[in-house]
């Protein structure tokens with residue numbers, strides 16, 4: 194089992210150009226606005242409000258960097274940089290502003306070479322949305338051989354068994370997470386460490 198040792202906020206940045214570089218391996222969290230990216234980061238590091246979450250879509254407007262340290266059962270230490278990104282598809286601002294945000298986000302995602310792992314979060318209640326298919330194709334269009342992509346299906350507390358079966362029918366490897374019920378979070382930490390370091 195992976196234990197969280199500590200986590201802290203590093204900085205926020207509006208763009209790739211203004212982002213600092215860190216020695217830890219980077220993990221980028223992406224997905225639709227309001228899908229639960231910031232909440233998931235908080236759960237992964239066992240903190241309530243490190244990454245700011247909100248029921249209003251469009252809460253995360255900048256690229257936010259967090260550092261977290263983990264330890265496995267054999268006392269191996271893992272240092273990670275978690276990157277909380279603004280959501281895709283939120284357009285409740287002027288179109289021109291939205292375009293600038295999305296192009297800054299696009300540049301960061303494609304050109305931030307230190308990203309080792311992309312985590313695409315999908316809402317488990319709306320698992321087959323067009324925008325998620327596009328996000329998946331988008332990431333795969335530039336994913337390098339030394340980068341990984343993992344999908345998680347969020348808010349699984351809202352699903353009953355038969356609804357979960359439908360998601361599994363759609364994606365037989367679907368991994369459910371609920372920050373509300375702490376479901377799938379231990380497994381998610383293991384998968385993330387494995388995805389970045391190739392072992393647990």
Ligand SMILES: Nc1nc2c(ncn2[C@@H]2O[C@H](COP(=O)(O)OP(=O)(O)OP(=O)(O)O)[C@@H](O)[C@H]2O)c(=O)[nH]1
Nearest residue numbers: 227228229230231232246247248251252253280372
């Ligand atoms: N029921 C339930 N609600 C959740 C869960 N995770 C997040 N939420 C709620 O979903 C809303 C959005 O969560 P955020 O973590 O802010 O989502 P986000 O993807 O970071 O959103 P943006 O920053 O706007 O892109 C909040 O009201 C959360 O409380 C979950 O596992 N279960």
Ligand SMILES: [Mg+2]
Nearest residue numbers: 230231252253
């Ligand atoms: Mg957020």
